[in-house]
Amino acid sequence: MDQEDRRMIDSTYFYIVLSLLFIPVILAIIRIIKGPTAPDRVVGLDTVNTIIIVSMVLFGAATKEVIYIDVAIVYALLSFISTLFIAKYLEGGEF
Amino acid sequence: MIDWLDVLIIIYFIIGVFFNFLGSVGLLRFPDVYTRLHAGTKCTTFGSIFLCLSVIFMGLKIWWDGDSNGSVLAFHTGAALVAILLTNPTGAHAIARAAHRSGVKPFGAVVDDLEKIPTRVKSSKKEGKR
Numbered sequence: 001m002d003q004e005d006r007r008m009i010d011s012t013y014f015y016i017v018l019s020l021l022f023i024p025v026i027l028a029i030i031r032i033i034k035g036p037t038a039p040d041r042v043v044g045l046d047t048v049n050t051i052i053i054v055s056m057v058l059f060g061a062a063t064k065e066v067i068y069i070d071v072a073i074v075y076a077l078l079s080f081i082s083t084l085f086i087a088k089y090l091e092g093g094e095f
Numbered sequence: 096m097i098d099w100l101d102v103l104i105i106i107y108f109i110i111g112v113f114f115n116f117l118g119s120v121g122l123l124r125f126p127d128v129y130t131r132l133h134a135g136t137k138c139t140t141f142g143s144i145f146l147c148l149s150v151i152f153m154g155l156k157i158w159w160d161g162d163s164n165g166s167v168l169a170f171h172t173g174a175a176l177v178a179i180l181l182t183n184p185t186g187a188h189a190i191a192r193a194a195h196r197s198g199v200k201p202f203g204a205v206v207d208d209l210e211k212i213p214t215r216v217k218s219s220k221k222e223g224k225r
Contacts, residue, residue, distance in 0.1 A: 010101070010153060013108065017146070020112050024119035028135070031122050039128045039194035046186055047122055047135040050179065051115060054143040057175050061150040061168060064157075069171040073178050080182035087189035091196045 014062035021055050042086050049079040100156050107149035114142030127202035128194045136187040140179065147176040 025048055032044035053076050060068030121134025150172045157165025195209060 010104070013105065017108050017112060021115060024115045024139075027119035027123055031131070037128065037194075037199055039190060039197070039199055040131060042190050042193075043128065043132050043135050044122060046183075046190065047118065047139055050136075050139045050143055050183060051119075053175065053179060054111075054115075054146050057147055057150055057172055061153055061172070064164060064168070066164070066167050066171050069168070069175055073171070073175045076175065076178040076182055080186050083186040084189050087186075087193035090190075090193040 011062045014058050018055055018058050018062070021051055021058075025051050038090055042083065042090070045086075046079075046083055049075075049083075053079070098156075100152060104149045104152055107145045107152070111142040111144075111146035111149065114138045114145070118142065128199050129191060129201055132187055132191055132194075136183060140183045143179050144176065147172050147179070151176075 028044045028047040028051070032041050032048070035041040035044060053072050056068050056072035056075065060066060060072065115138070118135050118138030121138065122131050125131045125134055151169045154165040154167075154169030154172060158169065159165075200207070
């Protein structure tokens, strides 16, 4: 009973942190919309990706499901690859 | 009755959310691509380190309470943290190099010391033609 009670308190804290992490995502999306040049938008996209990875990890910890954290690892590597390719495109270089 | 590990987890939550807020506010307020990159990458990486550490501590606490699912949670979160730490600075470096080579000048810059350095794109073009 005591352990269940403590775990419930922890999962509510995780959900509170998840709802607080929406605000940096919204601010970064404002930067994506406003950004004067293309690298500004890429910087905002990178920030959104990092915050989404962390919130996937927090959601997996809140629901005690490990599969969300595996999805977060794959999402981190895929967002890294997409950032590298967008940077290569902005350089105007060949691959 | 509050466990001391719960207090540590909540302190790490506060540090992580605070630095994510700082990163996004700097992303809005700074005048330049490079300073925005500085804010949006470093602060977000630091905040995500602390949020992942709080999840690792919670997994270790669940494991200590007798559930073997917690150790899997902690190790996979450690793998996600290593992925973030490896990929985030590398992507930021690629974005900064691409921004400099595509001609974005820093805000208020007078002298560009990197201008005389020949870029590798031209040399790769020369190598591709032979």
